[in-house]
Amino acid sequence: SREKACHLLGEVVLCTQTCTISTTLGDACDLLIASGNTGxxxxxxxxxxxxxxxxxxxxxxxxxxxxxxxxxxxxRGGKARLPGCMVNALTLTPAMSLQKAADRMAGQAEMDSGYACHHLLVSNGSKPHLVSDLDVARSFITNLPKRSRDSAMSLQVKQAMKARENVATCRLSDKLIDAYRIMFESRQNCVLVVEGLGDVDGENVLNPEDQGSHIHGVITVTDALRTFSECQSGDNTTVKGFLNGLTAAEHFTAPGRSIFDTWSLLEAAERMSELGIHHLVVLRERRADEKEIVGVLSALDIVCALSSASWIPGTDGG
Structure with missing residues (x-):
């Protein structure tokens, strides 16, 4: 059965970070930044x-x-991603499998309801926990039995990624708030930064000699946390200015978060976990020493690819 094929939610190290209803949104934002948690x-x-x-x-x-x-x-204002009315619907028990968690997240993503699809609650009636899509992706793959793990290794990044033509993009000359708006309206948690050569430091440019890969950086929802925390509107700075003002510790450059489309989803999940990020730029080898950007892979993309268990021996695939 599925329950036997995958480890259980109760065996995963989950987030127990909390705040109260009187906490301000700004303080909650600061808490996310300080902890590195996404919720x-x-x-x-x-x-x-x-x-x-x-x-x-x-x-x-x-x-x-x-x-x-x-x-x-x-x-209570109508814009929350996981308000009180969704708590029961998005709560699983520790005895449920990681497969069930992947199925629930994928179902939420497919409905595109505007409610949370990157997080689930885990509770048995006592102390609640929070699980993210990266928690599920990493734990699901790494805890599979050997036979199932071998099958998972055969599932490649190119089978789960968003193709480049479907990935949100912005320009270096755009205002930062416009980059965030593109991300928000596309319901994607990152945008690729594109434009001409020489606009930012070379280390932030992926393959500057390759006309097909002018990616100068990646703006993610994590960057929006910093903007909100600092009470900035994002209307007074460009994407270029924002990227140039970040240190290496504050922002991974495009080359620093890249993988190849032939990598397994296991390798991709491990890279995300190592870097503490939820999005990777996907490359494809064209010729010797030449690569092109073909898409972006998110932790949720991995979860959605895993949500159908038909490729895992010993599961019913439903």
Missing amino acids: TLVMDQGEVVGVITENDILAALMDGIDRDIPLDLWL
Whole structure:
């Protein structure tokens, strides 16, 4: 059965970070930045009343919401990704398998309802936890039995990635807020930064001699956290200025977050885990020493690829 083929949610190290309904959205944002987590549980008298995620911060930035708004108001305002009304629907028990978690996330992503698809709650009625798409992807693949793991190794990045023509892009000359808006409206958590050569430092340019791969950087929803935390609108700086102002520790360059389309999803999940990021730029070898960018792979893409278990021996594939 599926339950025997995959490890259980209760065996995964999950996020227990919490805040309260009186916490401000800005303080919750700062908490996400400091911890490196992509979401935090919101508690009221010992009960989970919602979750604040990176996408909540992006939505607040788009609406010009003040960082001092209490989480209680945000969760009841109609823009929250995982408000109280969705807590039960997105809660699984520790005894459920990672396969079930992948199925639930993939189902949410397919519905495209505007509610959370990158996070699930895990609770057996006592202390709740939060699991992200990267938690599921990494744990699902690395904890498979050997026979299933061999099958998983055969599933390649190119089978799960978003093709480049379907990936959101912005230009170096765009205002930062416009890059965030492109990301928000496309419902993608990253945008590729494109434009002519020589506009940013060479280390931030992927394959500067290759006319097919002028990617000068990647703007992600994590960058929106920093903008919101600093009470910036993103309207007074360009994407180029933003990228040039970041240190290597604050932002992975395009080459630093690249993989090849022939890598297995296991290798991709491991790279994401090592770097602590949820998006990788996908390359393809064209000729000796020449590569082209063919897409982007996210942790959610990996989860969706794993959601159908027909390729895993010993599962029913339903």
